[in-house]
Amino acid sequence: MKAQPSHPQLSLGKLCSCLLAAILLAGLGVSAGAQQKTETLYKRLGGYDAIAAVTDDFIGRLIADKQLSRFFTGASTDSKKRIRQLVVDQICAATGGPCVYIGRSMKASHEGLGITESDWQAAVGHLVASLDKFKVAQKEKDELLGAVSTLKPDIVAPPAANK
Numbered sequence: 001m002k003a004q005p006s007h008p009q010l011s012l013g014k015l016c017s018c019l020l021a022a023i024l025l026a027g028l029g030v031s032a033g034a035q036q037k038t039e040t041l042y043k044r045l046g047g048y049d050a051i052a053a054v055t056d057d058f059i060g061r062l063i064a065d066k067q068l069s070r071f072f073t074g075a076s077t078d079s080k081k082r083i084r085q086l087v088v089d090q091i092c093a094a095t096g097g098p099c100v101y102i103g104r105s106m107k108a109s110h111e112g113l114g115i116t117e118s119d120w121q122a123a124v125g126h127l128v129a130s131l132d133k134f135k136v137a138q139k140e141k142d143e144l145l146g147a148v149s150t151l152k153p154d155i156v157a158p159p160a161a162n163k
């Protein structure tokens with residue numbers, strides 16, 4: 001009786017092309033996965049200039065809003081520029097960009113201002129309007145609004161503090 005090879009169909013050539021295909025597929029899978037992972041919200045928003053443009057528009061709307069302008073009355077142009085730059089840095093850093101936020105905590109910088117729920121809702125409305133103006137897609141808009149909403153407890157004063 002003739003001894004049968006354990007895998008009669010699998011020639012060396014076939015094995016090599018199978019392995020090659022597997023390596024190529026794995027390689028494609030890894031690079032597609034890695035690309036998705038490195039696509040930060042920062043990049044999807046359009047990077048630094050896009051974030052700066054949205055922030056400028058957003059702060060312009062906050063200051064122009066009669067309900068919110070009281071928070072900025074008396075602030076010098078330079079102080080407003082400072083807040084603007086810190087907001088840009090904060091969003092850039094929070095969305096995975098190359099910036100470092102060196103400002104104060106949200107609690108330290110907003111505590112005592114007496115920002116109400118209604119002020120917050122008005123501000124969020126302005127942010128949405130700015131994002132819409134720059135045609136930010138729904139997915140990125142939701143992600144940014146989600147990140148900003150985590151700051152709410154430190155920005156909005158507890159109701160008792162506003163009595």
Ligand code: HEM
Nearest residue numbers: 068071072083086087090103104109115119120123148155
């Ligand atoms: C109703 C909403 C808000 C109002 C009325 C408001 C108002 C203010 C005011 C008046 C200051 C200056 C405080 C001071 O120098 O004494 C300030 C600082 C700041 N705000 Fe807001 N803010 C609001 C929401 C937000 C949001 C949503 C963000 C983040 C996206 C933000 C980020 C900052 C930053 C980074 C600073 C500067 C912190 C620092 O001075 O180190 N604020 N805000």
